[in-house]
Amino acid sequence: MSNPAKTLEELEHGPTVELKVYEVKPGRWHEFLHNWRKIVKLREAAGFKVEFAVADIPGRRFVWGVSLDGDFNSENVKYLGGDDRRAANVISDYVEKFEIPRVVYIPID
Numbered sequence: 399m400s401n402p403a404k405t406l407e408e409l410e411h412g413p414t415v416e417l418k419v420y421e422v423k424p425g426r427w428h429e430f431l432h433n434w435r436k437i438v439k440l441r442e443a444a445g446f447k448v449e450f451a452v453a454d455i456p457g458r459r460f461v462w463g464v465s466l467d468g469d470f471n472s473e474n475v476k477y478l479g480g481d482d483r484r485a486a487n488v489i490s491d492y493v494e495k496f497e498i499p500r501v502v503y504i505p506i507d
Contacts, residue, residue, distance in 0.1 A: 409502050414470035415449060417501045420460045421494045427453075430460070430492035437486050444477045449503075458494075465503065 422430050438448055441464060449463035466473055477483055 404505075406502060406504075409504060412503055413465045413467055415463050415465045415501050415503050416470075416474075416498055418462050418464065418496065418498050420496045422458045422460055423492055423494045424458065426492040427455070430489065433486065433489040433492065434460075434462075437483075437489060440480075440482055440486060441477070444480075445473060446477070463501075 420430075434451075441448060445468070446464050446466050449465055451460070451462035453460050
């Protein structure tokens with residue numbers, strides 16, 4: 399017997415997921431990905447989970463999702479203030495624009 403699907407209201411109280419949407423500067427994919435991979439290692443070392451990453455190369459869009467079981471806000475503040483993370487912030491050199499909304503995780507079952 400399967401569990402009934404949860405409503406959006408119930409899912410809103412689940413894990414926090416940040417959806418990171420970047421527009422990569424023309425001709426900067428190589429440098430962007432090199433630095434992004436460093437950030438992934440830092441995120442994972444801080445307890446975050448990278449849910450997925452996808453690239454729309456012709457559209458120059460890169461989208462990835464980051465989650466955390468626990469207090470995302472306080473852990474994110476600690477992470478962003480860390481010396482290692484500040485040093486890795488050169489990724490902004492390769493991004494033309496970005497948006498980082500918080501989204502609701504919806505299980506597929």
